[in-house]
Amino acid sequence: MLALTLTGSRELVRADRPNPPAPGPGEVQLRISAVALNHIDVWSWRGMAFAKRQLPMVIGAEGAGTVTAIGEGVSDIAVGDVAAVYGAQTCGICPACRAGRENLCENPGGVRGFHIDGLLQDYVNLPARQAIRAPKGVSVRDAACAPITYGTVEHMLFDNARLESGQTILVHAGGSGIGTAAIQLAKAVGATVITTVGSDDKAAKAKALGADHVINYRENRFEGVVRKLTGKRGVDVVFEHVGPDTFAGSLFSLKRGGVLVTCGSTTGVSTEINLYQVFQQQLRIIGSFGCSRRNVAESLVKMGKNIARPVIDTEIRVEDIDRALERMESRNVFGKIIVTL
Numbered sequence: 001m002l003a004l005t006l007t008g009s010r011e012l013v014r015a016d017r018p019n020p021p022a023p024g025p026g027e028v029q030l031r032i033s034a035v036a037l038n039h040i041d042v043w044s045w046r047g048m049a050f051a052k053r054q055l056p057m058v059i060g061a062e063g064a065g066t067v068t069a070i071g072e073g074v075s076d077i078a079v080g081d082v083a084a085v086y087g088a089q090t091c092g093i094c095p096a097c098r099a100g101r102e103n104l105c106e107n108p109g110g111v112r113g114f115h116i117d118g119l120l121q122d123y124v125n126l127p128a129r130q131a132i133r134a135p136k137g138v139s140v141r142d143a144a145c146a147p148i149t150y151g152t153v154e155h156m157l158f159d160n161a162r163l164e165s166g167q168t169i170l171v172h173a174g175g176s177g178i179g180t181a182a183i184q185l186a187k188a189v190g191a192t193v194i195t196t197v198g199s200d201d202k203a204a205k206a207k208a209l210g211a212d213h214v215i216n217y218r219e220n221r222f223e224g225v226v227r228k229l230t231g232k233r234g235v236d237v238v239f240e241h242v243g244p245d246t247f248a249g250s251l252f253s254l255k256r257g258g259v260l261v262t263c264g265s266t267t268g269v270s271t272e273i274n275l276y277q278v279f280q281q282q283l284r285i286i287g288s289f290g291c292s293r294r295n296v297a298e299s300l301v302k303m304g305k306n307i308a309r310p311v312i313d314t315e316i317r318v319e320d321i322d323r324a325l326e327r328m329e330s331r332n333v334f335g336k337i338i339v340t341l
Contacts, residue, residue, distance in 0.1 A: 001122035002341065004318055005056035009047030012322060013056065020125045023071035028128045030065035030083060034144035035119050035339040036310075037324060038062055038177065039266055044114045045325050053115045060120035060339070061087050061113035064143035067131065074128045082138065083131040084146040084300060085119055086293050087112040092129060103155070103290035120318070122341060132296045135304030142303050145177070145310035145336055150299035151291035152263055153181040156239065158189075159295070160286045161261045165190030167236035170226055170253050172246055174211060175202040175334040177311075178263070182239050183209050184308040191237075194229060196222045196246075198331060205334050209311065223249035234258055244268040254283055261286045311335030 003017045023029045040061050064084045067077055077083060089109030090097050096104035112118040134143040157163045169186050173179045174195030186193050187210040194213040197203050203214040213229055215222045226235060234255030240246065243265030250260055251274070260283065277283070302308045313335040316324050324337045 002318070003058045003117075003121035004060070004321065006044060006059050007056045010045055010322075012045070012059070014318065015056070017121065020123050023069050023074075023125050025072040026074060026128055027071040027125050028067050028074060028077060028083070028131045029069040029123060029125050030085065030131060031068045031123055032063050032065040032085075032119050032121060032341055033140040034065075035060040035063035035341070036144045036149060036177070037321075037328060037337045037339065038148050039264065039328065040111070040114055040148070042325055042328050053110075057113075058117040058119070058121050059113045060118035061111060062144060062148040063087075063119035064134070064140050064146070065124075066140065068123070070128070077128060077131055077133050082134040082140050082143055084134060084143045084296055085112070085124070085126065086130040086132055086296055087119070087147050088290055089116060090130075092127070100292055100294050102292050120321075120339065120341070129293065132293060132300060134300045138300055138303045141312070141315070141338055141340075142310050143300060144338060145181075146296050146299040146303070148290075149177045149310065149336065150181050150185075150303075150308065151295040152288070153178050153185055153239075154295040154299050155291040156261045156263055156288045157182065157185055157237075159292075160288050161237045161239075161259045163189060163191055163237055168192040168194065168230060169237040169239060170222075170235045170250070171195040171211070171239040172242050172250070173197070173331075174206040174209075174214065176241075176331075177333075177336045178241060179239075180206075180209060180311040180335050181308065183211050185302070186239075187211075188302070188307045194226055194235065202334055217246075221249065222246070223252045226253040230255070237261065241265070242267055244271040247271045248274070251277060251283060254281065257282045257284075259284045259286060261288050263288045313337050315340055 090105035091107040094106040110116040240262040241264035245267040
């Protein structure tokens with residue numbers, strides 16, 4: 001079978017690997033059809049030093065496919081079902097896993113495509129609990145965006161920030177994969193959405209997606225515009241995933257008692273925080289990593305009900321992935337890039 005392997009920093013090689021064996025007890029086998037690219041794929045491709053892994057390694061952290069075989073004891077998913085892959089190797093038995101909080105697993109085995117073999121291969125065997133069945137009518141392409149893109153946003157907005165109808169949220173990088181998901185999911189619960197983008201073209205697309213106010217951060221200081229739009233009150237929630245370039249402005253954009261929830265830091269790993277501001281304004285800063293299987297399932301249900309659908313920038317073949325990763329690195333995308341197998 002085809003597998004796309006990382007052999008060194010920015011070195012991707014198409015490899016022929018043996019097909020996996022029949023799935024064992026409690027396992028399913030998927031024919032992978034779509035892989036959604038994320039910044040974690042860019043980091044993996046760059047060869048980020050903190051990733052403990054052994055090369056060559058199959059890349060691809062987020063994807064979906066069709067069930068081709070099931071092992072003994074599997075009853076809640078069937079051959080022919082479309083399923084999204086929960087890409088974190090969780091133990092399934094620790095207190096966090098048993099409580100449905102798999103992203104706090106006490107015995108994690110790594111993330112697919114970053115620490116261990118990922119999904120850019122024709123077939124994969126995995127524990128049945130990590131194959132999240134999609135409702136009828138949800139395509140493999142859309143389901144591929146549920147495990148990281150939509151699951152992460154579900155966890156950030158609703159488990160952590162507790163976003164509600166009538167609140168106002170600032171979504172950074174509204175043209176990114178998770179940015180486009182956050183705009184849709186926040187609007188779906190009745191929130192007012194302010195978002196930042198880096199070009200007028202992206203501004204028009206974000207507006208069409210449902211954002212109430214769009215700020216071109218290359219032309220205006222976003223925090224000043226946010227304070228003006230909210231009558232100097234500030235927003236209830238900031239959806240942060242950019243890092244040092246935006247963090248101080250994000251805190252300044254919050255109302256008293258507001259919540260900043262962050263899942264990423266694409267512009268660096270450290271920043272300064274005004275502690276007086278944090279405690280005097282009673283701000284809450286919440287770190288959010290990944291999601292639970294429940295978040296993935298909820299995302300798929302919302303796709304099935306047409307509450308939110310992935311925004312697709314382009315669909316590409318495997319041979320075009322280097323150029324796609326370069327586009328992501330330069331932020332020259334709006335929505336998701338999907339690799340089809």
